[in-house]
Amino acid sequence: MANVFHIVVCSGIVPDPLQTLEPAPGPTLKNEMMLPAVLDPWAASALYEGATLVAKHPGSKLWLVSLGPKAKLQQVMMTVGQKVPFDFVAVDGPLGGFTDAASTANALAEAITAIPGLDRTKLLLFGGWESASRGAGVTLQLAGELLGIGDQFQGVDEITVAEDGSFQVLERIEGGRHQQSQCQAAPAVLGWATGSLPEPRNSPQVGMANMRGIMPALQKAKSVKLDANGLTYASVSLPKQQRETRLVRDLAPDEIAREIVQWMAE
Amino acid sequence: MENILVLTHVDESGALSRASLEAVAAGVELTSALGATLAVGVVAANLSADITAQVAGLNARVLAATSPELAEPRFASDAAACEALCRAAAATIVFAPGSSRFTRVLPAVAHRLGGVTDTHITTLTNGAQVEATRWFYRQRVEAVITRTARPWFLLLDAGTRTPYEGSGATPVVEAVVFTMPALRTKVLGIKAPKQDEQTIRPDAKLLFVAGAGWTKKQADGQVHATDAEALILGFLRNADASLGSSKSLVDQSGENQSVLNFMTHLNQIGQTGATPRHAKGLSTCCHGEEPHVVGWRFVNERRAINLDANCGWARGKADVVYIADAFAVMARVNALLAEKK
Numbered sequence: 328m329a330n331v332f333h334i335v336v337c338s339g340i341v342p343d344p345l346q347t348l349e350p351a352p353g354p355t356l357k358n359e360m361m362l363p364a365v366l367d368p369w370a371a372s373a374l375y376e377g378a379t380l381v382a383k384h385p386g387s388k389l390w391l392v393s394l395g396p397k398a399k400l401q402q403v404m405m406t407v408g409q410k411v412p413f414d415f416v417a418v419d420g421p422l423g424g425f426t427d428a429a430s431t432a433n434a435l436a437e438a439i440t441a442i443p444g445l446d447r448t449k450l451l452l453f454g455g456w457e458s459a460s461r462g463a464g465v466t467l468q469l470a471g472e473l474l475g476i477g478d479q480f481q482g483v484d485e486i487t488v489a490e491d492g493s494f495q496v497l498e499r500i501e502g503g504r505h506q507q508s509q510c511q512a513a514p515a516v517l518g519w520a521t522g523s524l525p526e527p528r529n530s531p532q533v534g535m536a537n538m539r540g541i542m543p544a545l546q547k548a549k550s551v552k553l554d555a556n557g558l559t560y561a562s563v564s565l566p567k568q569q570r571e572t573r574l575v576r577d578l579a580p581d582e583i584a585r586e587i588v589q590w591m592a593e
Numbered sequence: 594m595e596n597i598l599v600l601t602h603v604d605e606s607g608a609l610s611r612a613s614l615e616a617v618a619a620g621v622e623l624t625s626a627l628g629a630t631l632a633v634g635v636v637a638a639n640l641s642a643d644i645t646a647q648v649a650g651l652n653a654r655v656l657a658a659t660s661p662e663l664a665e666p667r668f669a670s671d672a673a674a675c676e677a678l679c680r681a682a683a684a685t686i687v688f689a690p691g692s693s694r695f696t697r698v699l700p701a702v703a704h705r706l707g708g709v710t711d712t713h714i715t716t717l718t719n720g721a722q723v724e725a726t727r728w729f730y731r732q733r734v735e736a737v738i739t740r741t742a743r744p745w746f747l748l749l750d751a752g753t754r755t756p757y758e759g760s761g762a763t764p765v766v767e768a769v770v771f772t773m774p775a776l777r778t779k780v781l782g783i784k785a786p787k788q789d790e791q792t793i794r795p796d797a798k799l800l801f802v803a804g805a806g807w808t809k810k811q812a813d814g815q816v817h818a819t820d821a822e823a824l825i826l827g828f829l830r831n832a833d834a835s836l837g838s839s840k841s842l843v844d845q846s847g848e849n850q851s852v853l854n855f856m857t858h859l860n861q862i863g864q865t866g867a868t869p870r871h872a873k874g875l876s877t878c879c880h881g882e883e884p885h886v887v888g889w890r891f892v893n894e895r896r897a898i899n900l901d902a903n904c905g906w907a908r909g910k911a912d913v914v915y916i917a918d919a920f921a922v923m924a925r926v927n928a929l930l931a932e933k934k
Contacts, residue, residue: 581771
C-alpha cells in the first residue's frame with residue numbers, strides 16, 4: 328500500500344544572517360520591520376526535506392505554516408514560494424525572538440488544527456530543531472504536544488521511509504554522532520537540523536502556482552497576540568566582542584608555525 | 594519557598610553525565626542562596642552504586658525513575674519518567690543539562706505540568722528572584738530573563754560550571770513509580786564515525802576550523818583538496834583537536850565542487866551550525882564573516898591564518914591573524930607537532 332503523508336512545516340522568519348542586529352526597548356530589534364528577512368534556516372531545511380518526501384510518496388501533501396507580520400511574510404514568500412510547491416497557512420503575529428515560545432506554539436497548533444483536509448493520522452510535523460531567533464528548541468516540541476503527538480525527534484538529519492509506513496530517523500547527539508531510531512508510523516514530530524539537501528533553485532513555474540495560494544492565505548491570516556507567560560527581560564544587550572587584533576605580516580611559515588605550536592602548548 | 598529539582602541522566606558509560614553533574618552543582622548553589630529545598634531526579638535503566646556515589650553528600654532527596662526502556666533516549670519513555678519525577682518532587686524550579694536527551698523532552702514535560710521552559714542557560718544569578726542568562730539570534734544578543742510562571746524548567750548549557758563531586762554519605766534513593774506509555778519508537782543504536790575518523794571532539798582544548806579556501810585554486814592555479822585533507826587530518830591527529838567548518842565548505846558537497854571527504858554538516862560552526870566550547874580556536878582559509886563567527890562565541894583565544902589582511906578575523910574577531918598561506922604553515926605545524934610526539 329502506498330504511504331501517504333500530510334507534512335506540515337512550521338517556520339518563522341528571521342533577519343537575514345548578514346544584518347547587524349541591535350536590541351531596542353520592548354525588547355525588540357531596532358528597525359526590525361525594516362531588516363531584510365529570510366525563512367528560518369533550519370526550518371527551510373525541513374521544508375526542502377518535506378517537499379522531497381511528498382514527491383516520493385504520491386498523494387502526500389505539504390503545508391507551510393508561518394507566524395509573522397503579514398507584510399514580512401509576503402516579502403519572504405516571494406522568494407520561498409519559488410523553491411518547492413506547498414500550501415501556505417499564514418498567522419498574523421509579532422516578529423522576533425523575544426516572544427514566548429509556548430504562546431507561539433499555541434498559535435501554530437491552532438492554525439494547524441484548522442487546516443481543512445489535514446489527516447492527523449498521516450501527520451508529520453516538521454520544523455527547525457531550533458530557530459535562528461529565539462533558538463530555544465521549544466516551539467515545535469510544544470506544538471507537537473498540543474496536537475497530541477507522542478513521538479518526537481529533534482536535530483534530524485535524515486528520514487528513510489519503509490514500505491510498511493514505518494520510518495527510520497537519524498537525530499544529532501553529542502560528539503558529532505547520530506542516534507538511529509525507528510518509528511512505527513505517523514504521526515510524529517521531526518525537528519530538522521541541516522538534513523542533506525541543497526537549497527532548490529528558484530522556479531518561476533512553482534512560484535506562479537504557489538502565489539495563487541499565498542496571497543489569499545495572507546488575506547485571511549488570523550491575527551494573534553502572544554502572551555508573555557510571565558516572561559520578563561532584566562536586560563538585553565550586545566556582547567562586547569571587539570578584540571585587539573594583532574596582524575602578523577611578512578613572517579615566514581616556519582616562524583608562524585613555531586608561534587602557533589607554542590601558543591597551543593600554553 | 595521554591596522546590597528545586599535537578600533532573601539527571603546517565604550517559605553511555607552508565608554513570609551520570611558530566612553535564613548532569615554540572616546541573617547538580619547549579620542546584621546546590623541556588624538551593625543555598627534561595628533557602629529552597631533540593632531534590633535530584635535520576636533517569637536510568639537501573640540504579641547502580643556508582644550513580645549514588647556520584648551524588649553522595651547531598652542534602653537532598655534523591656528520586657529515581659528506572660526502567661529497561663530508559664536505557665536509550667526516546668521521547669515517549671523519557672517524558673513519562675521526567676514527568677513522574679517532577680510530580681514526585683513537587684518541583685517549582687527544575688534544572689537539567691541541555692543534552693540532546695533532555696532538550697528532546699523537557700519542554701513537553703513542562704507543558705504537561707503547566708510550566709514553562711528556557712534552554713541554553715549559561716549563567717544563573719539569584720537576588721530577589723532567579724535570573725537566567727541566555728543568547729538570542731544565535732549568540733548575537735545576550736539577555737537576562739526571569740519568569741513568574743512555575744514550574745520553570747531551565748536547561749543549562751554544558752561546560753558552564755564545575756560539576757558536582759560526590760563525597761560523604763551515599764543517599765537513600767526513593768524509587769518513583771510511573772506508567773510507561775505504549776512505545777512506537779525503537780532505538781536502533783548510535784551511528785558514529787570510526788574512532789580514528791572521528792573529527793568532532795567536544796572535550797578538545799583546541800578547535801581547528803577549515804574554511805572553503807582549502808578547496809579553492811592555489812597559487813599554482815590548481816586545486817589541492819587531497820593535500821588539504823592530509824594536512825588537516827594530520828593536524829587533528831597530532832593536536833587532538835576538534836574540527837569545525839564554515840558553512841560554505843560543507844555546502845560544497847551538495848554543489849558538486851571539490852570537497853573534503855571527512856567534512857559533514859555536523860562540523861559546521863556558526864549561525865546554522867554548532868557553537869562549541871573550547872579554550873582555543875585556530876581558523877584557516879576562512880573569511881571570518883559574522884554568520885560563522887557567532888559560532889565562536891564560546892572560544893576564548895582565537896587565531897587565524899588567512900591570505901586576506903582584510904578578512905573578518907582581522908576586524909576585531911581574532912586575537913592574532915597570520916597573513917600567510919595555510920598550506921605552508923600547517924605543513925610546518927604538523928612537522929613540529931610530529932617531532933614533539
